[in-house]
Amino acid sequence: MTASLEATHALHPGGRLLFDGAEWDFQTVRRVYDAIETIARDELGLDLFPNQIEIISAEQMLDAYSSVGMPLMYAHWSYGKRFARDEALYRKGYTALAYEIVINSNPCISYCMEENTMAMQTLVIAHAAFGHNHFFKSNYLFQQWTDPTGILDYLDFAKRYVASCEERYGVEAVERTIDAAHALMGQGVFRYPRARKLSLAEYERVRRERLEREAHEYRDLWRTVPGAKPAEEAPGALDEDARERKRNLRLPEENLLYFLEKNSPKLRVWQRELLRIVRNVAQYFYPQRQTKLMNEGCATFVHYTIVNRLYDKGLISEGALLEILMSHANVVAQFDYTDPRFSGFNPYALGFAMMQDIRRICETPTDEDRAWFPDIAGRSDWPAVLRDVWANYRDESFVRQFLSPRLIRQFRMFALADKANDSKVRVQAIHDAEGYRRVRSTLADSYDVAANEPDLQVVDGDLIGDRPLVLRLTRRNGVGLADIGKDATLRHIRWLWGYEVRVEEAAG
Amino acid sequence: MAQFVDRRLNPRDKSLGNRQRFLRRVRSEVKRAVDKAVAERSIADVAKGGSVSIPSDGIDEPQFHLSRESGEREFVLPGNKEFVAGDTIDKPKKGGGGGGGREAGSGRGEDPFSFALTEAEFLDILFEDLELPDLVKTSLRDAKAKEYRRAGFSSDGTTPNLAVLRTMRVSMGRRLALRRPTAGEVQKLEEELEALRAQPGSDVAERQRIVHLVREIERLKRRQRAIPFIDPIDVRYSRFSPVLVPRAKAVMFCLMDVSASMGEREKELAKRFFILLHLFLKRKYERVDIVFIRHTDEAAEVDEQEFFYGRETGGTVVSTALKEMLTIREARYPVADWNVYCAQASDGDNSGSDSRECVALLMQAILPLAQYYAYIEIADEDSPRDFGGKELWRAYAGLKEAAPNFAMARVAGRSDIYPVFRKLFSKPAAKGAAP
Numbered sequence: 001m002t003a004s005l006e007a008t009h010a011l012h013p014g015g016r017l018l019f020d021g022a023e024w025d026f027q028t029v030r031r032v033y034d035a036i037e038t039i040a041r042d043e044l045g046l047d048l049f050p051n052q053i054e055i056i057s058a059e060q061m062l063d064a065y066s067s068v069g070m071p072l073m074y075a076h077w078s079y080g081k082r083f084a085r086d087e088a089l090y091r092k093g094y095t096a097l098a099y100e101i102v103i104n105s106n107p108c109i110s111y112c113m114e115e116n117t118m119a120m121q122t123l124v125i126a127h128a129a130f131g132h133n134h135f136f137k138s139n140y141l142f143q144q145w146t147d148p149t150g151i152l153d154y155l156d157f158a159k160r161y162v163a164s165c166e167e168r169y170g171v172e173a174v175e176r177t178i179d180a181a182h183a184l185m186g187q188g189v190f191r192y193p194r195a196r197k198l199s200l201a202e203y204e205r206v207r208r209e210r211l212e213r214e215a216h217e218y219r220d221l222w223r224t225v226p227g228a229k230p231a232e233e234a235p236g237a238l239d240e241d242a243r244e245r246k247r248n249l250r251l252p253e254e255n256l257l258y259f260l261e262k263n264s265p266k267l268r269v270w271q272r273e274l275l276r277i278v279r280n281v282a283q284y285f286y287p288q289r290q291t292k293l294m295n296e297g298c299a300t301f302v303h304y305t306i307v308n309r310l311y312d313k314g315l316i317s318e319g320a321l322l323e324i325l326m327s328h329a330n331v332v333a334q335f336d337y338t339d340p341r342f343s344g345f346n347p348y349a350l351g352f353a354m355m356q357d358i359r360r361i362c363e364t365p366t367d368e369d370r371a372w373f374p375d376i377a378g379r380s381d382w383p384a385v386l387r388d389v390w391a392n393y394r395d396e397s398f399v400r401q402f403l404s405p406r407l408i409r410q411f412r413m414f415a416l417a418d419k420a421n422d423s424k425v426r427v428q429a430i431h432d433a434e435g436y437r438r439v440r441s442t443l444a445d446s447y448d449v450a451a452n453e454p455d456l457q458v459v460d461g462d463l464i465g466d467r468p469l470v471l472r473l474t475r476r477n478g479v480g481l482a483d484i485g486k487d488a489t490l491r492h493i494r495w496l497w498g499y500e501v502r503v504e505e506a507a508g
Numbered sequence: 509m510a511q512f513v514d515r516r517l518n519p520r521d522k523s524l525g526n527r528q529r530f531l532r533r534v535r536s537e538v539k540r541a542v543d544k545a546v547a548e549r550s551i552a553d554v555a556k557g558g559s560v561s562i563p564s565d566g567i568d569e570p571q572f573h574l575s576r577e578s579g580e581r582e583f584v585l586p587g588n589k590e591f592v593a594g595d596t597i598d599k600p601k602k603g604g605g606g607g608g609g610r611e612a613g614s615g616r617g618e619d620p621f622s623f624a625l626t627e628a629e630f631l632d633i634l635f636e637d638l639e640l641p642d643l644v645k646t647s648l649r650d651a652k653a654k655e656y657r658r659a660g661f662s663s664d665g666t667t668p669n670l671a672v673l674r675t676m677r678v679s680m681g682r683r684l685a686l687r688r689p690t691a692g693e694v695q696k697l698e699e700e701l702e703a704l705r706a707q708p709g710s711d712v713a714e715r716q717r718i719v720h721l722v723r724e725i726e727r728l729k730r731r732q733r734a735i736p737f738i739d740p741i742d743v744r745y746s747r748f749s750p751v752l753v754p755r756a757k758a759v760m761f762c763l764m765d766v767s768a769s770m771g772e773r774e775k776e777l778a779k780r781f782f783i784l785l786h787l788f789l790k791r792k793y794e795r796v797d798i799v800f801i802r803h804t805d806e807a808a809e810v811d812e813q814e815f816f817y818g819r820e821t822g823g824t825v826v827s828t829a830l831k832e833m834l835t836i837r838e839a840r841y842p843v844a845d846w847n848v849y850c851a852q853a854s855d856g857d858n859s860g861s862d863s864r865e866c867v868a869l870l871m872q873a874i875l876p877l878a879q880y881y882a883y884i885e886i887a888d889e890d891s892p893r894d895f896g897g898k899e900l901w902r903a904y905a906g907l908k909e910a911a912p913n914f915a916m917a918r919v920a921g922r923s924d925i926y927p928v929f930r931k932l933f934s935k936p937a938a939k940g941a942a943p
Contacts, residue, residue, distance in 0.1 A: 080530030336587025478579030488570035
């Protein structure tokens with residue numbers, strides 16, 4: 001068995017086809033995997049987690065869908081709801097299932113559907129097990145915010161913890177808490193790396209330094225200066241109280257879940273732990289939300305490049321290549337805004353086009369490219385340029401940096417301004433010399449996840465007295481909260497905090 | 509190096525737990541949807557499960573969103589073919605220019621959530637808290653039968669229950685342990701002795717051998733006698749212990765007046781009621797027999813086709829059907845094995861004297877042995893709900909108080925069937941509340 005396998009192996013460089021026909025089996029998949037790996041490592045220089053490729057059935061794919069793509073997840077009715085909906089849609093034929101799901105874990109787990117033909121498995125493996133895998137491993141956001149080695153263990157812990165809570169405190173009490181936490185998932189992430197917590201010794205040192213400075217700057221004479229009326233001391237003292245209070249609560253705080261977990265007066269220990277679990281899951285997915293365009297662009301570029309190389313090397317047949325390219329073309333279709341199928345920019349289409357464009361700028365730059373991208377135009381090692389891009393950008397900065405005038409023309413992009421109380425939308429810029437920069441920066445802004453979510457912060461919370469919690473919504477460009485879900489979400493916050501919750505609005 | 513894992517054989521239904529949580533949460537909405545489905549679908553399809561839609565109110569997961577109705581925003585779209593900077597475009601009716609915009613407002617504008625229920629889930633919900641009145645009570649009293657079930661072996665019992673194999677196994681073990689000589693061993697020695705004796709002129713050694721053999725055979729035989737082949741302690745009997753099992757069989761008598769006054773509409777309504785009852789019994793019992801008895805001024809047992817679609821004319825004598833039912837019950841369905849359910853559908857016409865006979869029959873013969881007797885009167889579509897009822901209704905009215913397992917209801921239209929069915933079979937508490 002092994003001998004014959006190696007014998008076939010040895011035939012690769014000779015240009016024999018890796019497979020023929022639609023059927024797949026594990027031996028063939030492994031042969032194809034090895035061929036892909038050679039290209040991925042040697043020609044593209046990808047840096048990869050070890051791969052674990054799992055073949056699953058359609059039903060298991062639906063299962064995976066409903067638990068947000070993770071192989072295990074804590075129990076919650078909303079996952080059942082998602083399953084029921086996806087299943088109904090799938091059974092009626094409204095939606096096809098994804099060909100694959102890939103998980104940012106170490107080893108990197110990719111699910112491939114058993115229904116896929118061998119050509120499709122080739123595409124899927126190149127896409128998920130190499131494209132996404134490399135992106136997960138090398139992108140700075142994932143490195144900073146996720147722990148791929150620990151995520152499965154953590155989810156296992158979360159699952160068991162939620163189950164044990166359900167046993168001890170009842171399914172309904174647990175559901176109530178998780179419902180509330182889910183409502184705040186969007187406000188449950190840290191957007192910036194947090195300051196390192198001071199150790200006790202350091203804290204003591206800082207406190208002493210502050211006291212010393214105060215002592216040093218103390219001038220008793222100031223007290224005698226006329227105008228400092230005693231009556232003014234009262235509000236000043238109150239103010240000082242409030243500031244002290246806020247300092248103790250480390251306010252303002254934009255991570256609502258974190259704040260409630262640490263400071264809610266009413267939550268029990270296990271409820272705080274549940275909040276923490278939901279918060280950690282939200283944080284784990286936050287980099288994915290910020291890099292959807294790049295992640296899919298990277299994976300699509302990788303599979304496209306690899307599959308073409310396989311064909312060039314004579315390892316896959318023309319038929320297989322055509323089948324793959326057909327799926328590829330479906331995936332990267334971008335509809336115009338007038339098309340009924342239009343639903344925003346397709347991250348596969350734009351991402352792939354931008355990656356291809358970067359390669360083009362490296363290989364055959366035009367004068368325009370040289371003017372716009374002097375750093376990369378004409379660079380001979382496009383794989384290195386792309387690897388650098390994949391490692392150091394997120395969607396927003398990637399578009400701001402690399403969207404070329406050529407692509408703006410190709411997609412015929414135009415920027416629009418929409419004022420709520422106007423009956424008309426104004427065209428701000430189109431694909432011309434005056435418009436490129438404006439289109440590009442507007443598009444980049446729309447990929448800034450944080451800027452497209454409500455900017456809510458906890459600004460005050462009193463743990464003494466009647467304990468009101470004050471949230472501040474900063475209106476960016478005058479955009480307020482939508483009515484949908486607002487009251488229901490506020491009720492959840494009220495329940496988690498246990499006392500009155502107020503929302504202040506402030507112009508941004 | 510890559511790992512390849514075949515997960516296809518992993519246990520299915522990984523999300524079953526979540527699905528059950530979801531269904532529990534939307535219980536009341538799903539219930540309403542199922543009730544509606546029962547009212548609308550043809551009853552033969554009712555049990556097939558399938559798609560239900562529920563309002564998404566109870567199951568939405570609220571989040572904060574940015575409003576589309578305030579402030580200003582800029583965005584980029586692909587596919588510009590006609591505009592230059594500075595142009596203005598009329599806004600589309602809803603959702604701004606971004607496409608796929610969500611309708612703001614009360615939150616009720618969202619689509620209902622639809623998904624598929626399996627048949628089992630559908631029926632569970634359909635029959636939830638439908639319980640035959642006093643079923644618990646009757647089942648404690650007599651809906652259970654004693655049945656003897658195998659329960660291992662015992663060392664005492666009656667001869668017919670002798671477990672031969674087990675007895676021989678125990679005996680063999682004992683014989684081996686006590687080294688009882690086998691018949692073969694003895695036979696071998698006896699053959700040798702025979703041979704020696706048959707030899708003429710024997711020497712000393714041979715004579716000694718003969719003596720030895722005789723003694724040895726004697727010893728072995730003694731031992732065989734001392735250690736019996738089957739000892740009383742080896743004997744095992746199969747043990748049976750009595751178990752109370754619910755009687756798993758039910759017979760359902762469908763009685764219907766097919767005289768001329770029962771038109772297509774009346775028959776169809778009755779049919780729905782019967783099918784629903786059948787569905788319900790099928791869930792409760794392993795085996796359900798249905799007996800169709802139709803009557804005009806005389807009654808006959810017929811098959812289903814004939815029952816619902818056959819044409820018959822004549823007068824109306826309800827008691828003939830009751831008598832026919834009693835005869836059939838007597839002949840084929842002993843009360844010890846069968847739970848008897850009766851459902852009678854009629855438009856309520858009968859002669860006064862016969863009605864009195866019916867009541868007497870019910871009181872004395874039928875109700876004591878039936879689990880449940882349901883009478884539905886098919887009323888005219890436009891008859892008022894509080895109409896006093898026809899001849900049979902008035903005659904039966906007294907039975908309701910006298911017999912707890914008797915129920916009656918009036919049905920005027922298709923949508924009445926299910927509520928009436930529920931009313932008839934609802935739990936005692938609910939029944940007490942009903943008039």
